[in-house]
Amino acid sequence: SDVLLSVEGLKVHYPVWQGWRGKSMAVKAVDGVDLTLRPGECLGLVGESGCGKSSIAQALLGLVPITAGRIRLDGHEITGPAKVPPLQLARSAQMVFQDPMSSLNPRQTIGEILSGPLRLHGMGSRSERESRVAEMLGMVGMAPAVASRYPHEFSGGQRQRLCIARALILRPKLVICDEPVSALDVSIRAQIINLLLELKVRLGIALLLISHDLGVVEHMSDRIAVMYLGRIVETGGWRQIFTAPSHPYTQALISAIPDPMHRDRVPARLGGEIPSALAPPPGCAFNPRCPLAFDRCRAGEGPAFTHIGPDHQARCHLLQAGTSHV
Numbered sequence: 001s002d003v004l005l006s007v008e009g010l011k012v013h014y015p016v017w018q019g020w021r022g023k024s025m026a027v028k029a030v031d032g033v034d035l036t037l038r039p040g041e042c043l044g045l046v047g048e049s050g051c052g053k054s055s056i057a058q059a060l061l062g063l064v065p066i067t068a069g070r071i072r073l074d075g076h077e078i079t080g081p082a083k084v085p086p087l088q089l090a091r092s093a094q095m096v097f098q099d100p101m102s103s104l105n106p107r108q109t110i111g112e113i114l115s116g117p118l119r120l121h122g123m124g125s126r127s128e129r130e131s132r133v134a135e136m137l138g139m140v141g142m143a144p145a146v147a148s149r150y151p152h153e154f155s156g157g158q159r160q161r162l163c164i165a166r167a168l169i170l171r172p173k174l175v176i177c178d179e180p181v182s183a184l185d186v187s188i189r190a191q192i193i194n195l196l197l198e199l200k201v202r203l204g205i206a207l208l209l210i211s212h213d214l215g216v217v218e219h220m221s222d223r224i225a226v227m228y229l230g231r232i233v234e235t236g237g238w239r240q241i242f243t244a245p246s247h248p249y250t251q252a253l254i255s256a257i258p259d260p261m262h263r264d265r266v267p268a269r270l271g272g273e274i275p276s277a278l279a280p281p282p283g284c285a286f287n288p289r290c291p292l293a294f295d296r297c298r299a300g301e302g303p304a305f306t307h308i309g310p311d312h313q314a315r316c317h318l319l320q321a322g323t324s325h326v
């Protein structure tokens with residue numbers, strides 16, 4: 001099929017006890033998200049911290065309980081009674097984390113770290129595993145000899161290469177990258193971004209790139225989903241999002257990219273704080289910060305998606321036919 005990952009109506013709500021109210025409330029970290037990812041494509045999931053991006057990643061890997069919705073990956077159910085066991089899921093999806101320091105076991109050699117998943121899945125003889133590790137190290141630009149060394153002997157950038165090698169060793173079809181370069185020195189970010197792009201093409205893997213940094217998303221993504229307060233507010237192809245953003249939030253994010261290519265754009269300041277997912281504002285959740293908000297934005301359920309073009313949609317009352325503000 002031409003869909004690798006499909007997410008339908010995903011909700012991840014975390015209960016929190018509020019003593020002064022004497023009752024339990026729900027943080028609606030993810031509140032009704034639909035996503036699809038095709039084989040070999042990079043989908044950039046972008047939004048400010050706290051918008052629910054990482055909760056989506058955790059839900060995909062079965063790391064947090066899902067409140068509602070359905071997730072299918074590579075023909076397997078990840079939710080519901082027929083869900084695939086975690087060990088089997090690991091062969092379809094892997095994750096690269098933000099902090100390469102804390103995500104490698106300091107007591108294991110690089111060879112042990114990389115061959116561990118192969119051993120766990122009963123793949124290959126010892127010598128076959130060793131040659132797979134050497135091949136994988138080569139793919140991330142490291143010498144085979146590093147297999148006998150320990151994580152602390154490497155720089156942040158090298159460690160992130162090793163994390164990428166570990167994520168790819170089982171040849172998953174999907175790699176989820178949660179802020180893959182934001183903990184790294186600015187000077188080495190481009191190398192890691194280019195490595196991920198090269199491996200995506202070479203191995204045909206799909207990437208779900210989670211980032212607050214629209215500059216990184218612009219370099220890596222084929223399609224983009226913009227998230228605000230637990231919901232997707234705009235999705236589209238790279239060209240639609242970066243040349244014709246339709247949602248005021250996307251427009252504000254793009255105009256704030258510190259990239260010389262975009263100096264012609266008028267910088268819009270995105271004022272105000274992100275409201276709490278515990279008590280989202282009524283109407284369009286973006287209304288307290290939106291420079292274009294009008295009465296209708298402050299009440300009701302909030303705008304539904306409007307189809308702007310093929311594979312491009314956004315949730316804003318201004319996009320709906322017959323709205324005089326357009």
Ligand code: SF4
Binds near residue numbers: 247290291
């Ligand atoms: Fe702004 Fe209203 Fe559109 Fe929300 S619906 S983005 S508040 S104009």
Ligand code: MG
Binds near residue numbers: 049053
């Ligand atoms: Mg996060």
